[in-house]
Amino acid sequence: MDNRIQVALIGCGGMGTKLGQSLGELGTARIAVCCDIDEARLSAASEAFSPDRALTDYHEALDNPAVDAVIIATPNYLHASMAVDAAHAGKHIFTEKPMALCVADCDAMIAAARQAGVKLMVGQVLRYIGNFAKAKQIIDSGELGKPFAIEVDRINNSPGRGDWRTSKAKTGGMLPEVNVHELDFMAYVLGEPVSVYAQSGHFGANAYDFDDELFAIVRFEGGGIGSLHASFCAKIGRYHTKILCENGAIFFGHAPGEAIIQRASGEPETLDSSDVPDPHQRELGEFLDAIRTGAEPKIPGEQGRRAIGMCEGADISAGTGQVVRLPL
Ligand SMILES: NC(=O)c1ccc[n+]([C@@H]2O[C@H](COP(=O)([O-])OP(=O)(O)OC[C@H]3O[C@@H](n4cnc5c(N)ncnc54)[C@H](O)[C@@H]3O)[C@@H](O)[C@H]2O)c1
Incomplete structure (x- = not known):
């Protein structure tokens, strides 16, 4: 008898394929059904996955009693x-980020x-990727004492591929599509967000029908502050994070070996994140553990909603010029 959890993979593009591999x-667990239009x-x-069924209509996957x-x-x-x-249909759910395009949809999912x-x-x-995971472990x-400020600079020259990713109706805009990651990470470190203020604009000659340049400032319950500079239209690429704590700071880029810890006393030291486990295996492993043990998943719907609230609040703020209170 096959004791593995039977999974239907809905969406077999770049990310679905990566998740299918990590699950295997x-x-x-195994991919029992693949589904893509x-x-x-x-x-x-x-x-790649030798499923029992390959379907173009995901409803058929949900009707399949063999799918967990x-x-x-x-x-x-x-x-x-x-x-x-x-x-x-009674199936457990792992959804890629962004959880949804707005908090009302997150509420319906929850x-x-x-x-x-x-x-x-x-x-x-x-949260589980190299330098980010390592920084959280140190905090x-x-x-380093209590963290109180996070600054993220994630700017790219990204002209858009002309597919669903250039549409606000399909992506939710730049924040849900990309920077929901950084906003979630800020809340993971600093706690519950209580307000957000943002300014955005469209500056690039590109295919996006939404703003491609944004600054957002988020305030957190414990008093911490987060700052995000996000851009799809910069002519240069840079991805840098800085976390200030009571007794020092951590600075990092995305690549291994690019993280530095600077204690209040002492020389800067490079952080070794080579022991951080594979991020996709970790997230899927936690999902499967929750199914097996009945425990709450490590990143439950409420936390996905929190990150979407920050994105939606920033969007409202950018449109009105007002500070937006959170949670929405
Ligand atoms: N966690 C990450 O770092 C990360 C990275 C990339 C993408 N993502 C997220 O993963 C999701 C997928 O992104 P991607 O890069 O794989 O996009 P993609 O365009 O490569 O793949 C999406 C797939 O979904 C399929 N699809 C569309 N409508 C469908 C339907 N009704 N039924 C079944 N399949 C359908 C498409 O045909 C396509 O194969 C997005 O939400 C994206 O934001 C997350």
């Missing part, structure tokens, strides 16, 4: 309706999962 590597992608995923759980890796605007349908008694986990994977050890 864990050994405790694009025949070529469906066929490539079927070759779904991974949703479709374009952002589909996450909410697919998750609600999956919950109604309510549907709760009512059905299924697990809902959101793939805010940045939790207490050696």
Whole structure:
């Protein structure tokens, strides 16, 4: 008998394929069904994962009693309706970030999962990636004291591929599509956000129908402050994070070996993040553990909602020029 958790992969594009591979590597679950409306992608995923069924209509995957759980890796605007349908069908849900495009949709997902008694986990994977995971580990050890400020600079020259990613209706804009990662990480470190203020504009000659340049300032319950500079239209690329704590600071880029810890007394030291486990295996492993043990997932719907509230609040603030109180 196969004791592995049987998973339907809905959306077999770049991210779905990566998640399917990571799930297989864990050994405790398998992709039992692949689902994509694009025949070529469906066929490539079927070759990679040897599922029992390959489907173009995800409803058929949800009707399959052999399926225990779904991974949703479709374009952002589909996450909410697919998750609600999956919950109604009694399937556990792992959804890629962003959880949804607005908090109202997050609420519907959370309510549907709760009512059905299924697990809902959101793939805010940045928390588990190299330097970010290492920085959080150091902060939790207490050696730098309380963190109080985080600054993230994530700027790119990103002209857009002309697909769903350039549409605000399909992505939610720059924040849900990309920087929901950084906003979630700020809350992971600094706690509950209480307000956000943002200014944004459109400066690039690109395909995006939404603002491609934004500054946001977030205030957190314990008094901490987060600052995000996000851009798709910079002519240079830079991704840098700075975390200030009572007794020192951590600075890092994205690549291994690019993180520095600077204690109040002493020389700067490079942080070794080579012992950080594979981030996608970790998030999926935690999802499977929650299914197996009945425990709450490590990144539950409420935390996905919190990050979407920060994105939506920033969008409202950028449109009105006002500070927006959180949670929405
Ligand atoms: N965690 C991360 O760092 C990370 C990185 C990249 C993408 N993502 C997220 O993953 C999701 C997918 O992104 P991607 O890069 O794989 O996009 P993609 O365009 O490569 O793949 C999306 C797939 O969904 C399929 N699809 C669309 N409508 C469908 C439907 N009704 N039923 C079944 N399949 C359908 C498409 O045909 C496509 O194959 C997005 O929400 C994105 O934000 C997360």
